[in-house]
Amino acid sequence: MDSSQHGYAVIDLETTGLRPSWHDRVIEVAVVLLDPLGRITGEWSTLVNPQRDLGPQHIHGISAADVRHAPGFKDIAGALTELLRGRVPVAHNLRFDLGFLHDEYARAGTPIPDLSPFGICTMTEAIRFLPAAPRTLAGCCAVADISLDNHHDALIDARAAAALLRHYLRLSHPTSPWTACLTAAAGLAWPVIPRSAATPVRRGASGERDNHFLARLLDRLPRASDTVRADPYFALLDQVLLDHHISATEADMLIALAARLDLSRADALRLHHDYLNALAHAAKADGVVTPAERHELDLVAALLGLPPAAVEQALAAAAPPQHPAVGGFRLQPGDLVVFTGDMAGGRELWEERARQAGYAAHSNVTKRVRLLVAADPDTMSGKARKARAYDIPIVTPDAFARMSAAADR
Structure with missing residues (x-):
């Protein structure tokens, strides 16, 4: 075996919950590679699309807008296997991470050998090397004087656990307590899992790639106005703007519908003005535009990529809107x-x-x-x-x- 694959693979996972048996899934995985002396030789991380809700997002801080761009676990299984093969798995609370890893590999149809007999848990080893430390990753890092910012980001936590392992190796120098583990890991037979072309996705991906959806429409010559195309687009706008927010998924829906309707960027912009005009006409129908109605008009204009002046223009227009009234969704008792x-x-x-x-x-x-x-x-x-x-x-x-x-x- 190539000696470059000997050493340690420090793993950290973020998950939708605490137990695979409760249908919880991995949503982020990070690996930091160390050689037998504890020197970092590489790192890798990606978000993982679990095809389910993300659980306690207030803890892990991962958004569905980012994860929807990420590969599934099956798509990263080959790349992850290359990182783990021949190395001792290390994690802070190893039992937790290995439980999820084995479950995800099994779901992907490529079960892996049991890694627990020779794995290293930096939390368990703290009893020996940091007896006064709390067992949490943050507590152990504080006692060992290891920086840990943005806790619950998988790569940051994996780096912290790797620093803990280096600390333990320094304390045990010149001998290592895990020589037998390194030998066992190097000789373990892993299944052959082809590496896919999936690209790792990091947090913040949606902010980097999701511009305002208008900017993502084709810039071509506009077509003449017609109700056949306007009505379905208005109906989707009604649904999308219901909560005064256009999510990344909803932006994709608008772009896909515009493509099916053969709408150019200019067509969509015109329809956005028509939509705002219809809302303004409904707001002033009783002769008074309340502050709440004006606030909603301003908000809708911003969401649709229209300038603030567009609201004034819509309110000043004397003619009724060209298209039917919009914004008609209402919940009824018993719904x-x-x-x-x-x-x-x-x-x-x-x-x-x-x-x-x-x-x-x-x-x-x-x-x-x-x-x-x-x-x-x-x-x-x-x-x-x-x-x-x-x-x-x-x-x-x-x-x-x-x-x-x-x-x-």
């Missing part, structure tokens, strides 16, 4: 509402709020459901996938709270 994701206060609290507002909290998405409330509107949960297939609007909890409050007035 079915479904919730998904890890929400502040717990999902049960939000379901109770729905019942108090006169709606029916439902457990699953069917064609009869009127609204899906998601902790992250870009979620890839099964409920969200069904909602998108059925053209059911997806809104944030804050937006649902505003809708419920408006219905009470």
